[in-house]
Amino acid sequence: MYVPPGEVTNDMLGRIMDTSDEWIVQRTGIRKRHLVDGAGTGSLELGVKAAEAALSNGSLAPSDIDFVIFATMTPDLYFPGNGGMCAARLGMKNTHALDIRMQCAGFLSGLQVADAFIRAGVYERVLLVGAEAHSGLMPWPRHVWDVLWGNSEGPCDPEWYQKLTGMRDRAVLFGDGAGAMVLEANDTGDGRGFLGFVMETDGTQWDKLHVPGVGCRFRPYISHDMVDALGGVPIVEGRQVFRMASQLMPAAVNSVLAQTGRTLADLDLLLMHQANLRINEAVQKQLGLPDEKVFNNIQKYGNTTAGTLPIVFHEARTEGKVKDGSLVVFTALGAGVHWGAGAVQM
Numbered sequence: 001m002y003v004p005p006g007e008v009t010n011d012m013l014g015r016i017m018d019t020s021d022e023w024i025v026q027r028t029g030i031r032k033r034h035l036v037d038g039a040g041t042g043s044l045e046l047g048v049k050a051a052e053a054a055l056s057n058g059s060l061a062p063s064d065i066d067f068v069i070f071a072t073m074t075p076d077l078y079f080p081g082n083g084g085m086c087a088a089r090l091g092m093k094n095t096h097a098l099d100i101r102m103q104c105a106g107f108l109s110g111l112q113v114a115d116a117f118i119r120a121g122v123y124e125r126v127l128l129v130g131a132e133a134h135s136g137l138m139p140w141p142r143h144v145w146d147v148l149w150g151n152s153e154g155p156c157d158p159e160w161y162q163k164l165t166g167m168r169d170r171a172v173l174f175g176d177g178a179g180a181m182v183l184e185a186n187d188t189g190d191g192r193g194f195l196g197f198v199m200e201t202d203g204t205q206w207d208k209l210h211v212p213g214v215g216c217r218f219r220p221y222i223s224h225d226m227v228d229a230l231g232g233v234p235i236v237e238g239r240q241v242f243r244m245a246s247q248l249m250p251a252a253v254n255s256v257l258a259q260t261g262r263t264l265a266d267l268d269l270l271l272m273h274q275a276n277l278r279i280n281e282a283v284q285k286q287l288g289l290p291d292e293k294v295f296n297n298i299q300k301y302g303n304t305t306a307g308t309l310p311i312v313f314h315e316a317r318t319e320g321k322v323k324d325g326s327l328v329v330f331t332a333l334g335a336g337v338h339w340g341a342g343a344v345q346m
């Protein structure tokens with residue numbers, strides 16, 4: 001995993017919008033997040049650093065990788081996607097790369113795609129990256145960032161303070177960060193690997209989480225008016241997304257366990273997308289799981305969208321919660337609306 005060095009506490013956000021540590025912790029569990037300071041570094045850079053860490057962790061060279069999958073909803077450029085540039089930055093030559101745009105379900109989808117390609121014998125070893133630079137979605141001018149980082153004493157320009165307060169329900173949720181995994185074929189017959197996935201989409205709910213402006217149905221696809229009207233800032237119907245996530249993620253976990261002939265009693269660890277600690281507590285409660293069978297780290301990173309699952313997996317593993325032979329289930333729900341679960345025998 002990799003997160004940019006700049007840490008933003010809830011109190012720091014209170015310098016540029018009407019919010020408080022108390023509100024954010026109570027409603028979301030988030031205490032801080034990492035954000036990129038300034039233009040120039042995007043999700044590609046964060047993803048490359050996570051990919052390098054994953055390769056080094058597996059004692060692998062870029063030439064060992066047959067296929068790259070890059071999941072992000074905050075790509076460096078409108079096109080091309082980050083995947084090919086990531087492969088090039090790692091020094092790969094002619095390695096095919098696929099870009100996934102599945103928002104908070106991006107990494108989970110990537111796991112399913114990687115597993116399917118490996119099972120089909122198309123590729124042997126796949127590098128999967130999930131990375132986001134949400135700070136790029138925040139259209140705040142430099143003087144606002146300077147107040148946030150404490151480079152300028154402030155106070156924040158009142159017009160921007162008001163605009164930011166209008167987007168505070170979203171601005172406090174997201175963090176920048178990346179994670180990566182290498183998945184490889186296992187022909188030993190020892191039963192280790194992904195056992196199955198349950199993936200679903202309800203496109204009628206697209207408007208519950210979306211970016212209203214910037215797109216090729218507009219002429220031109222981006223305009224000054226659009227930017228001034230904050231058309232590049234995501235819209236989140238918070239309560240409805242909260243409800244969907246806390247109902248659909250447990251249903252997906254139950255389905256994937258049933259599909260793979262396992263039960264909740266067999267489950268060793270549930271790793272959930274990190275959008276809101278309260279959502280994850282509701283999921284845990286619905287499934288009746290004890291604390292030792294779940295692991296969350298949204299408190300430190302906020303919602304890093306396609307980055308959450310690999311980041312939470314990395315930290316759970318580092319803390320010794322992912323043991324050889326344990327049954328781990330990943331679950332996520334994101335804009336689309338896409339959701340699902342994948343079960344893996346470690």
Ligand code: UT7
Nearest residue numbers: 018019020023027028104168169172238239241242275276
């Ligand atoms: O991965 C998917 C991405 N996103 C999500 O999954 C989001 C899921 N939803 C949520 O996490 C929660 O719905 C939120 C954290 C976004 C919002 O929490 P909520 O408990 O649903 O609050 P609310 O939007 O109903 O707002 C309650 C009040 C409002 O004030 P009034 O109208 O009652 O006076 C908001 O203006 O809280 C206010 N509020 C805030 N106050 C301080 C909203 N955001 C903030 C804030 N600081 N950051």
